[in-house]
Structure formats: structure tokens, C-alpha cells
Amino acid sequence: MISYKEACGIISKEIEQIILLSEEVEILSSVGRVLAEDIIADVDLPPFNNSAVDGYAVRFGQSREWNIVGEVSAGNYKQYSITDKDAVLITTGSKMPDGTDTSIPIEIVDVMDDTLYLKEGTILKQGMNVREKGNDLVKDKVALLKYEKISSKNIGALATCGKSKVKVFRKLKIAVLATGDELIAVDEVPVDDKIRISNIYSICAAIVELGHEPVVLGFVKDIKELIREEVVKAIALDIDILITTGGVSVGKYDFLKEIFNEIGIQEKFWKVNIKPGKPIFFGTFNKSCKEILVFGLPGNPVSSSVNFSVFIRPALDKLYKQNVTRVVNAVLQEDIQKKDDKRHFFNGVLYEENSIWKVNSRFSNSSGNLIEMSRANCFIVFKEELKNLFKGDEVTCIRM
Ligand code: AMP
């Protein structure tokens, strides 16, 4: 059995072999996708000097009184020949008339007929309230870097740089196949010894959250030939990763590892010194065109979710160069114990109090207790060499 760190290293090495392809998508379809190109400003931003306020554009000087010679509103530029004595009514966003350099807010002036007076006690500064051409970004400079994960905050930047379409990395196609005689569909009512299939939904949802494309293969009974058929069909698909759940441990009907070996999936490791999620299998399958990564996760809902969060998600983050802060150090709020030398992942609730991150561990850690896990928001890392963690200890937490 290998350690958690060794397992991460092996996965990381294989996942880095995946060649990221790119595609062009419409700007609004790019939300949640990872940029495959630098976004360059094709013009100065803003493209012209403009007023940051509604007011009057003047040429800065000693004057406190001007003749109003005209107006410019946003999008309706007009040229005036301006002297030190002239002012032009201007609205927010309007281009500053040539010859002016200062925009006086409407709140600090009085207007009588066509004359503008600066109110008593107010002072002007040269260039005040003028947003200069290129002040946000100069033409030909980088607005957004390749590998930025696009969110709503970036969309405006793409738009203003003229990108109605944008080059993003293709999503990985990740197929998910569940196994187990006990599994029934979600819309069926469990009788006797059946349980609703939950894993496939948890895993596919986690894939979607990461911005990839799940390929739902459904579930299959614990009959070796049937499972083999489904796995063979799965690896023939145009996918990057196959995830199976269930049947990968040492039970009489746990066939997955055998099947993986028989059909030529090259085993990289089986079993990691962690809890929950120990029986995880990882291997690769070489097709002529590419290598498919294969993860055999245990069926227990908590185990498979932990496996996804501590192995698959960080590896995919790394592949797409996503610097996501999923790890938080927090102060433990009660004593916790374990008896073995595995690395444990305890359900925890992470919260901030007086600017300090704290975590409690009040939910059960049974690997079957899916509801308990869904009430937690992180996994507390309980390292191999420790048996006790005490209230007040600083622990590492992985956000769910
Ligand atoms: P296994 O890994 O096949 O030994 O399954 C371990 C436990 O997880 C058993 O209690 C199964 O009933 C349960 N289980 C297996 N597959 C699923 C699934 N897809 N959804 C929910 N529970 C499952």
C-alpha cells in the first residue's frame, strides 16, 4: 500500500501527459472555462480622454468664471475652439473636448445665463475628473492571461477588448460508471436490500463544478462479464478519464481490479494508506490516439467523494494551472482521535470568527453517511503519524 503523497505524485505525473486542446466559444459560453489565449487590448482603454463626472470641461488655469460655449454628451462629440475663458457642458463618459484638461463637477458650480462660476471655497486641480486614454490599459498590453478561469468579473474585460468569441481549453470528457447489485435508480423506492444510486450523481456534479463534461454511463450489476463489457465500451469512447465506483475492494464480488488488469489497463497503484477511500485503483489505458486515465473508486459515497476531492480534483486543477485556494489552516474546536497510521479525512465545518478560521468536527465520519458529509463543508486532514489532535491545534482543511 502506498502513501497519500506517493499516490498524488503518480497521478500528477500521468495527468500531466494529457494534451490540452482548445476551442473557440461565444463570449457568454466562456463562463467557467479556462482561457487558452492571452487577451490583448486591441485599443487603448479607455479609447479617449473622458469625463468621470457630469459637469463642465475647461482648460485649467487661474480662472473661476467661464463662458459656456456648448455641450458634449456621451457618444455625441463635437469640436469647439476653446480658450481659457470657455467651458463646455459635459456628461459622464463624454470625450473631453480638445483644448480642455479638467472636468468640474456640476455640484461645485453655479450657472447664470451662459456663465459658469466656481462656488466659494472650492478649488480646482489640473486634470481632475478626467479618465485618461489608456489609463485602464494601453493598446497591445495583456488584459487577461492564458489559464484565467473566466467568471462574470472577466466578461466585461473580454467584451471591451473586442472578444465576441474567445479561445478556451476543451473540457475533459470524464465517463462515470457505477457497479453494484444493490443499486436502483433514484426515482425507485428501495425495498429489501436495495439502495438508490447516489455516487454517480455526486461524482458527475463534482466534474461539472470543475468545469468538465461528465459522460454518465449508468450502473451495472456485479456480474463480471457485464462489468467487463461496460468497461470495454467505456474505454472505446472518446473520453479522457474513466471513473468507476464500487467493486474495487477485496470482496467476493469486487471484480473491477481483475477486469482492469485483464483488459490491459496498466495498474499504477491499488490501495492508498488513507481513510476513507483506501481501495482506490489508478491505472492508464493506451489507445493509439491517447492515454485514458482510469480511477476505480470504492462504492461508499463518502469514500468516493473523498477520493475525488483529494486525488482527482487537485490533479485537474494542476493540469489547468488553476491556483485555487481549497486548503485552509484552521483552529480545531475539539479533540479528535484515530487508532491507525492512515491519513484520515474527517468531515468538518469550517467557519471564520474574529478573522480566525476555525473548524469543528461534529459530524460522523462513517463512510456510508452521505447526509452527514453533505452537512460538512471540508475534510480535516488527520496525518498518518498522529493519533490525537487537540482542541486548539492548527489543522489543514480541504474545502469540499
Ligand atoms: P463496494 O465498494 O462495492 O464494496 O461498496 C461499498 C458500499 O458502498 C456498499 O455499502 C454499497 O452499497 C455502497 N455503494 C456502492 N455503490 C454505490 C453507489 N453508486 N451509490 C451509493 N452507494 C453505493
Ligand code: MG
Ligand atoms: Mg459492491
